[in-house]
Amino acid sequence: RKEVEQDPGPFNVPEGATVAFNCTYSNSASQSFFWYRQDCRKEPKLLMSVYSSGNEDGRFTAQLNRASQYISLLIRDSKLSDSATYLCVVNVDSGGYQKVTFGIGTKLQVIP
Amino acid sequence: SAVISQKPSRDICQRGTSLTIQCQVDSQVTMMFWYRQQPGQSLTLIATANQGSEATYESGFVIDKFPISRPNLTFSTLTVSNMSPEDSSIYLCSVEVLEQGSHEQYFGPGTRLTVT
Numbered sequence: 044r045k046e047v048e049q050d051p052g053p054f055n056v057p058e059g060a061t062v063a064f065n066c067t068y069s070n071s072a073s074q075s076f077f078w079y080r081q082d083c084r085k086e087p088k089l090l091m092s093v094y095s096s097g098n099e100d101g102r103f104t105a106q107l108n109r110a111s112q113y114i115s116l117l118i119r120d121s122k123l124s125d126s127a128t129y130l131c132v133v134n135v136d137s138g139g140y141q142k143v144t145f146g147i148g149t150k151l152q153v154i155p
Numbered sequence: 156s157a158v159i160s161q162k163p164s165r166d167i168c169q170r171g172t173s174l175t176i177q178c179q180v181d182s183q184v185t186m187m188f189w190y191r192q193q194p195g196q197s198l199t200l201i202a203t204a205n206q207g208s209e210a211t212y213e214s215g216f217v218i219d220k221f222p223i224s225r226p227n228l229t230f231s232t233l234t235v236s237n238m239s240p241e242d243s244s245i246y247l248c249s250v251e252v253l254e255q256g257s258h259e260q261y262f263g264p265g266t267r268l269t270v271t
Binding site: 075077084085086087088089092130132134141143145146147148 | 186188196197198200247251257258259260261262263264265267
């Protein structure tokens with residue numbers, strides 16, 4: 044089983060739609076979680092951290108379910124500019140340093 | 156946050172040669188990393204670049220193939236040695252910044268390497 048699993052998509056959604064991505068992780072000792080956004084031929088950029096209580100940033104909502112070992116990202120009112128690959132990232136404290144594992148990413152295409 | 160630059164941004168190299176990629180950060184950081192991202196794949200950590208000591212390599216990556224330097228807290232280099240077409244990939248430098256208790260990573264723009 045992969046350490047971090049994501050549906051690679053693509054998810055094709057119309058503008059204005061709500062779309063949700065899930066990401067599952069295998070290591071129950073994982074401590075911190077993030078969503079990154081990667082545009083085509085660009086480097087990944089931090090979108091948001093995922094907190095245990097869930098967090099919201101404008102149209103984006105991230106949630107963590109430790110019991111089921113998954114995190115989710117909800118995007119409301121999708122814009123064309125949201126088209127990108129969304130990477131799930133999980134950190135584990137490994138001997139005093141953070142072991143970072145990236146998912147393969149979920150590709151989102153917002154259609155006019 | 157951190158601003159990271161990488162040189163070169165892209166290169167086309169012949170098999171058997173070596174390429175050194177440079178990574179410069181605009182502030183002093185403890186943790187610097189080198190990743191590889193092959194087409195259609197996720198990011199794979201190559202190694203952690205340690206200042207003042209040898210890099211820490213992940214499984215499947217060795218120092219002879221990917222020597223790394225970290226002379227100070229703002230700069231690192233990754234060399235891809237004796238290249239083969241399988242080394243064609245994007246190589247990314249990243250740094251870890253502790254922000255509000257969260258270990259966040261920031262990436263350089265990447266170096267797109269094609270080996271012919």
